[in-house]
Amino acid sequence: MMKIIWSLCLIFSLFNSILSFSSPANHLCLPDQRDALWEFKSEFYIQKPDWMESDTKTTTEKWKNTDCCSWDGVSCDPKTGKVVELFLWASSLNGPLRSNSSLFRLKHLQRLELTSNNLSGTLPSSISNLKHLKVLNLRGCDMFGKIPSSLGNLSHLTNLDLSENDFTGELPDSIGSLTQLTELQLAVAKLTGKFPLQLLNLSELNGIDLRFNHFQGMLPSNMSSLSKLASFDITGNSFSGSVPSSLFLIPSLMILALGKNDFNGPLEIGYNISSSPSTLGSLSLEENSFIGPISGSISKLVGLWYLVLSFWNTEKGMVDFSSFLHLKSLKTLHLSYLNTRSIVDLSLFSHLMSLSDLDLSGITVKISETLSLPSTIETLALSSCNIAVFPKFLQNLTSLYSLDISVNRIEGQVPEWLWSLPALRYVNISQNVFSGFEGSADVIQRSEKVMLDISSNTFQDPFPLLSNSTVYFSGSNNRFSGEIPRALCELVNLDTLVLSNNNFSGSFPRCFNARISVLHIQNNSLSGVFPEESVSVYLRSLDVGRNRLSGKLPKSLINCTILEFLNMGDNNFNDTFPFWLSSLANLQILVLRSNKFHGPLSSLMFDISENHFTGVLPSDYFASWSAMSSAVDIVDSTLFKYAGRSSPYYHNSVGLTNKGLKMELVGSVFTMYKTIDVSGNRLEGDVPESICLLKELIVLNMSNNAFTGRIPSSLGKLSNLQSLDLSQNGLSGGIPPELGKLTFLARMNFSHNRLVGPIPQGTQIQSQNSSSFAENHGLCGVPLQETCGGKEEEEEATKEEEEEDQTLSWIAVVIAYVPSVFCGLTISHILFSCKPDWFMRIFHSFT
Incomplete structure (x- = not known):
């Protein structure tokens, strides 16, 4: 038996050896590929962001051994050893991508991702040398200039992402040659012109993202030629005219985002519900120029789970809110600021059992005593809804994460039970008539609220004790007085603190969180010097204007390299102009008035x-x-x-x-x-x-x-x-x-x-x-x-002014001429008093 087992092992070993010899070798990185990568790395300098620990190595800093195929971010073809993928996301590369970069020697690259590096410069046309590219991702690389037409030569390209750069001009026509393209992302740039008609030739496209550019004009009527399109996002441009009904005829379309443009006219849902159910799940039409009633045809889109129609101008008309009840799958519904005289009964939405995000801000709402909304609601915005009594139905929303009931008419005290809602993290009760908080002083502190805005009410002392998890607190425009509570110094997560327009007095606290980025204590009665230790290096916005602060500006401000806004106006600072502030490259607003x-x-x-x-x-x-x-x-x-x-x-x-x-x-x-x-x-x-x-x-x-x-x-x-x-x-x-x-x-x-x-x-x-x-x-x-007196008087005035200037010029000439004459006569006397032969020698030396 043992002999049989040993024989089988021997046979297996020989078989495995044969396979090993017959299979292609796993090549190491080829020398020319390794050298190209080394040179590419040397073209940039490494500057790590502030959030990265100093001892943390970036991707390229880990490149050590000779086998570049084993380096982080590098993938090779196992058969040839050629580099086919380069993934250097957020690798702290700083410097332009040169037209003769050694990168373009990696001619077999199929995937190039340099997302979130600082490649400040233009995109060189030599990018077309990488003819095998399928994926090109340069998102957030601070590039500028025009997109080179040579991109059209990358015939194998399937994914192109140039978002979050400063590219300008129109999209080159050559983009229409990328017939294999499935994803095109050009969001958050500065591209101009009309909708690129060449995109209609790219029949394989299933995603187009042109958000936040400067495109304008009308969309083409034949959008349905993009038969495989699943996502179309042109939010934040200047497109106008009617929304083409052909968009709704694309059978694969799931996401349609047209918000923040200038679309107008009737909205036609160009689709026959009897033929096949719509696949459209997300529709955004907010902040356009639609005027008149909301199209009832939206109710045909029964697959919608996301619908945003905010800022639709109904011209004070009526809105049939019951039409939204057909959309049983809705999770997000934003109907804010519709400019309607309708009053909506909140109980209407109790039938949408999947609803998690509801925004009815700017619409008068009716709230009954027995109201019960779905417990699935996580975000609720009822700002400017003419609410006079604190809504009791909120007690049952155990999933509520974010609540905005600002700009209403609610008086009295904030109920204690609000802080016990288990999921609630963000609360905005600003611009009401609240005067205090029910319960003990630490009622808020015991909760885990992250963001709290109580500004523009009538709150007065005692100042609330805040949760240790607080990131954002705004208590401006209230009646708080006395010294700023030192308990605020214990909030280690605090990022934004706004206490402007109160009656705080005393000295400026010396203990603020070292990571605070927004500190606004404008228009109080704080006095004394501004302490150096209250300056966080993470400050982006500092406003202490209209107080009684004195002394000199804190020199520690020079360490605030990301500071954008600085208001020290209307105080008693006594100092020379702070030239050193000019070293703060991000400082955009500086107010020093009235000091x-x-x-x-x-x-x-x-x-x-x-x-x-x-x-x-x-x-x-x-x-x-x-x-x-x-x-x-x-x-x-x-x-x-x-x-x-x-x-x-x-x-x-x-x-x-x-x-x-x-x-x-x-x-x-x-x-x-x-x-x-x-x-x-x-x-x-x-x-x-x-x-x-x-x-x-x-x-x-x-x-x-x-x-x-x-x-x-x-x-x-x-x-x-x-x-x-x-x-x-x-x-x-x-x-x-x-x-x-x-x-x-x-x-x-x-x-x-x-x-x-x-x-x-x-x-x-x-x-x-x-x-x-x-x-x-x-x-x-x-x-x-x-x-x-007409032209003569104007000419006379001009003539008199010219004569005055001429007189001054002649006076200047005389003033200059008299000393010259005097000097000339003096020199002549000296020369002619000398011996003739000496004078002649000097004369001949010059001639």
């Missing part, structure tokens, strides 16, 4: 009015202010994500002088960042010509300084300018006629200068009050009472 800053000015500015700055602004002063020379919106809000869900934005606010009025700017997108206010200082010299480069400038206030010279005619190029204040300076000459052509210029002030000549023609200029031109004794014309 005691002094000395010369740096190039970093937003609002520095009412200080003591001096000096001359050079003519090229604004040449590098790129943020105002192109249409860039600065998102200054804070979006938090927890367990895959998002909280609302927190809006920054800042005060400035606009159109002669003190005003507060509030918003999630700070378009008013495009404002320059240097009023109330001691600046002198000419108004810099380079200001005309700031194409997106909206407000310009240079009043109450010592500027002289002429008003630059180039100001007429600021087509978006709405407010211009040059009053109380020493400006001379005429008001440039070009300013009369600025159609948005609603408010201007040229008073208290030395301006002369006629006020330019133009509806906007001549509609101003006469006080806008007062104390300029040489000005004439509407709206002033002084009439102009």
Whole structure:
């Protein structure tokens, strides 16, 4: 028996050896492939993000041995040893992808993924050298410029993702040659033009993502030619016209996202329900220009589980909410701000047993005492619903995660049972008339609330004890007083703290969480110095304006490399201009107004009015202010994500002088960042010509300084300018006629200068009050009472000014000439007093 077993083992061993010799060898990485990878790595420098531990190695830093096929992120063909896949997601690569990069020597690459690296630069046309590519993913690589037409040569490409870059221009026609393409993702870029018709030739496409670009025009009527399309997302563009009914004829379509465009006209669901049930599961039509009743044909889409129709303008018409009851599979239903006079009974939605996300904000709701909504609801938004009593039905929503009942009329105290809901993490009860909390002082602390917004109520002391898990807290616009509670310092997870517009006093706390990113304590009565240790290196937004803080700016701010918003205005800071702030590359909004800053000015500015700055602004002063020379919106809000869900934005606010009025700017997108206010200082010299480069400038206030010279005619190029204040300076000459052509210029002030000549023609200029031109004794014309004497008077004024300039020039010549004559005579006397032969030797040496 043993002999038989040994014989079988021997036979098996020999058989295995034969197989090993007969099978192809598993080649190691070929030298030319390894060298190309080494060189590709050397083309970039490694800069790890702040969140990565210093001792953590990136993918390419782990490349050590000679067999590149075993390296992280590298895959080879086992038969040939050629590199076929390169996956370097978030590998901290910094530097442009060169046109002659060694990457293009890896000619057998089939998959290239460089997602989330900093490849700041253009996409080289030599990318077409990788002719075997099937997957190309360059999402979030900070690339810019036009998409090269050479991409059309990658005939094997099935997946193309260039999202989250700054690509501009139109999509090249050559994309229509990618007949194998199944996934096209170009979201969050700056692409322009109409819908790329060449995409209709790509019959294999099952996913198109063009979200948040600048496409415009109408969609083609024959969209159904994309017969395999499963997902079509064009959210956040400027498409207009009617939604083609052919979209609903695509049998495979499951996701259709058309929100945040300019679609209008009737919505036709071009599909016959009797032929086959619709596969469409997700439909987004929010924030378009639809006017009139909501199409009842939506009820035919019985497979919908996601439906968003927010901001549909029904023109105060009625909405038949019962039509949504046919959609039994609905999990998400957003009907907010429909501009309807209808009152919706919440009990209507108790029949949608799968519902988990309901948003009826902006619609008056009726809540009965016996109301019971499905226990599956996780997110409920009833903001601006005209609710006067705290909804008791919420007690039964044991799955409720997020609750928004802001902007209602609810009075009294917040019930204690709210904090015992087991899943509740986000609560927004702002803008009501709440005055306190039921239960003991630690009722909130015992819960696990992550985000809590109680702003704009009438809460007063005692300040609530917050949960240790709190990430976001806003208690602004209430009646809290005394010192800021030191218990806030114990909240180790706190990321956003907003306590603006209360009555807090005392010194600024020295103990805030070192990881806090938004700290707003504007408009209180805090005093003393701003402590250095209260500055977190993670700060993105810091607002302590309108307090009584004194001393110098904390130098520890220089470590806040991601700081975007800084408001120190309306305090008692006494310091020179903080030049060191210019090293903060991400700082976009700086407010230092109404302090005691002094000395010369740096190039970093937003609002520095009412200080003591001096000096001359050079003519090229604004040449590098790129943020105002192109249409860039600065998102200054804070979006938090927890367990895959998002909280609302927190809006920054800042005060400035606009159109002669003190005003507060509030918003999630700070378009008013495009404002320059240097009023109330001691600046002198000419108004810099380079200001005309700031194409997106909206407000310009240079009043109450010592500027002289002429008003630059180039100001007429600021087509978006709405407010211009040059009053109380020493400006001379005429008001440039070009300013009369600025159609948005609603408010201007040229008073208290030395301006002369006629006020330019133009509806906007001549509609101003006469006080806008007062104390300029040489000005004439509407709206002033002084009439102009025609062209002769204007020419005479110009002639007198030219003669004055000429006289000054002649005086300068005489002043320079007299010493020259004197020096010449002196030298001549000396020379001719010398011996003739000595003089002749000097003369011959020069001739």
